[in-house]
Amino acid sequence: MEDSQKPDLMDKIVSLCKRRGFVFQSSEIYGGLRSAYDYGPMGAELKRNLMSEWWRFMVHSREDVVGIDASIIMRPEVWQSSGHLANFSDPLVDCKVCGERFRADKAPRKAEGEDAPITLGDKGRAKAAQEKLTEAGVKLQRDGTTLNGAKAGAAGYVCPNCGSPFLSDERRFNLMFRTSLGPVDPIGDVVDIVRKAMAEGADDKALRAKVEGALAASSVYLRPETAQAMFVQFLNVQQSLSLKVPFGIAQMGKSFRNEVTAEHFIFRSCEFEQMECEYFVPPGEGPKYLDYWMNERMKWWRSIGIKVDNLRFRKHDDDELAHYSDGCYDVEYKFPWGWDELEGIASRTDFDLKAHAAGSGKKLTYFDPEAVDPETGKPGRHYVPHVVEPAAGATRGVLAALCDAYDEEPADAEGKGARTVLRLHPRLSPIKVGVLPLVKKDGMPEVARKVVEAFFGAGVNAKYDEQHAIGRRYARHDEVGTPYCLTVDTQTLQDETVTIRYRDDRRQERIKIADAVDTVRKALTETT
Template sequence: DVEGLDATILTGPDVLKHSGHEDTFSDPLVDCKSCKSRWKADQLDNQSCPNCKSKDLTDPRPFNLMFKTSIGPVDDGSSFAYLRPETAQQIFTNFKNVLDSTNRTLPFGIAQIGKAFRNEITPRNFIFRVREFEQMELEFFVEPGSDGEWHKYWVDSRYNWWIDQGIDKKRLELCEIEKDELSHYSKATVDIMYSFPHGKEELEGIANRTDFDLGSHTKNQEDFNISSKVMKNKKSTTKLAVQNIFNKNWFIPYVIEPSAGVERGVLALLNEAYKEEKIDGKNSRIVLALKPHLCPIKAAVIPLKRNNEQLVNQAKVIKKSLQKLGLGRVMLENSGNIGKNYRRHDEIGTPLCITVDFETLENKSVTVRDRDTMQQKRLSPDELKDYYEKYFQ
């Protein structure tokens, strides 16, 4: 019930005008008159400049966070566009295109993963305040009146999804945003917070955006009973509405939006997966214990001796046969040192290491080592195929 979309990065100013971004997508900017540096007002301690400690500051003024770029050969300010500050708006403006080409009925969603851009005054906090980032958003369209139920569904669903990816639920927390702190379009928002080593950060937000978005971008707004406060849109040429199949009335769907930053999600998963383990009380190893479906390399096939042509050729055959199963990347690791190869693949999260040795040349069997338990078992070719498929499926 979800369609994928890959829309444009450049966004027309009319879209972001009616979405409210031109008026509300801003941070309070303060200038230091002494050292000429610029800061977000909420970054100041004791109303002094973080750079030179001067208190000779300007009054805060709004600074729009969108990147603007000129369109065409002449940069005279008359023709411009913005780099999209979020992936959501192109989903709304393409709503009718998706509806017409897929014949979807409510409820259904449109999802997009891609770059978003925000002209941060002072980028900081590692990946948490940057000017370019990867965003994943789902706009799930529902009938008015069912939005509360669907909002709860997506909060629960997204919370459990992060747990399924390997996040410890002890480090997750649901934070319901107070009404006086909600965005202008939101009826209700719940943030999924994660306890990073440096403190809690938002992992994902799930918002009930009501009919604000499609209501802002549709033509003939006066024909619909739009509940949100929207700007008059006289430039839209598209009706972003659906028809009730029973009474034939047209209405604007409500939207439930799960929205997450990809980088911070990956960082949370790496934080969960990274382990340093003691072995036999003396040695230690580093393990990236990612869930198997997230591991970039599913298996490493390792010939016991790198300069033995028979072992290497047999390893290539096994690597090719596993790759054909279509379960992910299989790597041929031909460096010759089994112990170091095991440690290397522990560190990058490879779940299985398959060793091709001289016994393999006799009966085609191989040794399979599990990353997490370090246990090894001998398997025949048929057993290897079954074991491999079950492990990743």
């Protein structure tokens, strides 16, 4: 196992997320839905804070990027022109032993002829699998839950669940969710078509064509990415604000992919959120702006507290590049299972605007009155801009922030002081300050609530907390990443001071109640 892999950390993150209200399994009381998750009170705040930081950095801190919020459902022609209907698919394979369905390109690799032991969950399943294979003419030796004697085939991979090399042929699996738009249920039309075809004895090919036609008549798709709306609305945005190239269009929002393999908690799921920008540049300047956005995006990930040693760039090899791309880099994070993609930064050339211009019949060009036309040599040039795309995963960013911030401190020599703490960047923290009355009497709760109201009035998310002993309350706030806690005690009633406790080093000091809001707000502003 590589040094970068820490599977036990992932288990701890998942446990913390449920225990402290960050992430829950969707529909959990009904058995859960493996590929979907709900964000609890702490998770919703963390995700919202991370996305707000991205929006501030990408849109509110610069003059050349504007934002949009496009519809999740678009006309099917958009996905036809972009290539998603034809090409947005994965190779799907079924294991003939355990029944697992998986992506061929994500499966464990083995050389042809290499030993491929098959491991089942228990001896009963192993025995049943052995008998099934024997009936098919394949004789293997059973050792408890493992079947030995199988060899990897020419496909070059085995089942990720049991290790079996006995697999179905690859099939293409479209990743887009299809639904219908309108009051008429297309299933009724399909049933009528099938009944009529059965009565007439129609062949399978003709029946399939009729069914596909009935479904396509009302079919729409949940977007698999936020990018295409920014290309489709390029001209509207540019003309409405008289923007000059280079400029960018940014968008955050939900995307949906019918993933065959959902893995690593919220890292890969069927419903997720993206933070993308399409930055339009003059032809030939894509490589320059690719370098620019690489530096900008790495700077941002570091600015929200992600450790430098846990971030790196990975350049895409030539055989990884999309046919329209002339360069792409991933920002990778060292997750508990190893290095994996956090954000992609790609130079997409002029493919997207040209594809939508061809599909829609609309002219998607930019006129630069100051540029020289290369054909006439005169000022004024029409051209199709090229695009550089920084595209980050918001849900992956949340997971990276949690993994990066998670820490366990051992007990001291007396066995005291052990704690779990989330060292989140304060601007990402779900709660900025906890306000804790030492006891629930003597007027302390009333003073604490007034302090909370002062923070609310200043736009700082504060939390009044009076449950359990003060030590347990500190521990609870450490686990959700609260950077500051204010304790109201007997001295507060005498001199109007409170104790401020700092999460990271547990340092405490007395400050005036009147200075509390400014003290915390200044710390939030100065923290980098």
